[in-house]
Amino acid sequence: MLVTRIKNEAELKEAFSGRTLAISCHGCREVFFPEDQVEKALNQYRNCLVGAASLDYLCREDFSQVYLQKMENLITQSSRVVIFSCGVGVQVWAKLLPGKIVLAGCNSFNINGFQGLTPTRWNCHQCGECWLNTTAAICPLTACSKGLLNGPCGGAKNGKCEVHPSVDCGWHLIYERTQATGQKFLPAQKVAVRDYRRLVTGTTTREG
Ligand code: SF4
Ligand code: SF4
Numbered sequence: 001m002l003v004t005r006i007k008n009e010a011e012l013k014e015a016f017s018g019r020t021l022a023i024s025c026h027g028c029r030e031v032f033f034p035e036d037q038v039e040k041a042l043n044q045y046r047n048c049l050v051g052a053a054s055l056d057y058l059c060r061e062d063f064s065q066v067y068l069q070k071m072e073n074l075i076t077q078s079s080r081v082v083i084f085s086c087g088v089g090v091q092v093w094a095k096l097l098p099g100k101i102v103l104a105g106c107n108s109f110n111i112n113g114f115q116g117l118t119p120t121r122w123n124c125h126q127c128g129e130c131w132l133n134t135t136a137a138i139c140p141l142t143a144c145s146k147g148l149l150n151g152p153c154g155g156a157k158n159g160k161c162e163v164h165p166s167v168d169c170g171w172h173l174i175y176e177r178t179q180a181t182g183q184k185f186l187p188a189q190k191v192a193v194r195d196y197r198r199l200v201t202g203t204t205t206r207e208g
Pocket of ligand 1: 087088107108123124125126127128129130131132139140141142
């Protein structure tokens with residue numbers, strides 16, 4: 001099971017630094033969704049918004065495809081789409097919007113208890129400090145065989161991973177997507193040290 005928490009003020013400010021379409025996922029709200037905080041952020045950054053919507057189950061690609069068809073105009077008007085959901089929802093929308101900047105408004109945390117299919121089938125390890133905003137919405141922990149956060153290991157050949165040659169190198173995919181969206185490639189940016197305490201919410205010491 002996972003929960004989401006809204007990102008901190010500095011990250012939200014960066015996310016809303018352009019014409020923004022903001023989408024909130026209410027699919028797992030019975031577990032927890034920071035509804036009031038998202039509402040507050042949308043109000044704070046209302047001048048940047050071209051639109052906002054609350055939708056169910058962004059992690060479902062078939063649902064999201066239908067949502068996107070209905071929002072074509074808003075997508076065109078926006079320079080970025082900020083998604084308030086777990087890391088899976090953000091990545092589904094990024095996949096469906098290959099040339100658009102897609103950003104996470106939340107961090108996803110693991111909580112103890114029944115995990116269901118989430119950790120085995122989906123591309124989010126609930127690390128508690130979502131990196132998608134610096135990796136063009138492709139999770140480095142799940143897309144890279146070594147879970148590297150600060151760039152490729154250098155072992156990829158023809159875009160394939162040196163650990164699993166049948167799969168794409170996650171960092172190659174991240175690079176390709178930054179080229180498509182016009183985002184900076186991570187090694188050119190500041191990378192923080194990973195906070196492993198965030199893996200379990202009960203021992204998390206920082207908010208955001
Ligand atoms: S960086 Fe990956 S594992 Fe961490 S919250 Fe984001 S999608 Fe999930
Ligand atoms: S080749 Fe790419 S995906 Fe494989 S371990 Fe190295 S950086 Fe990660």
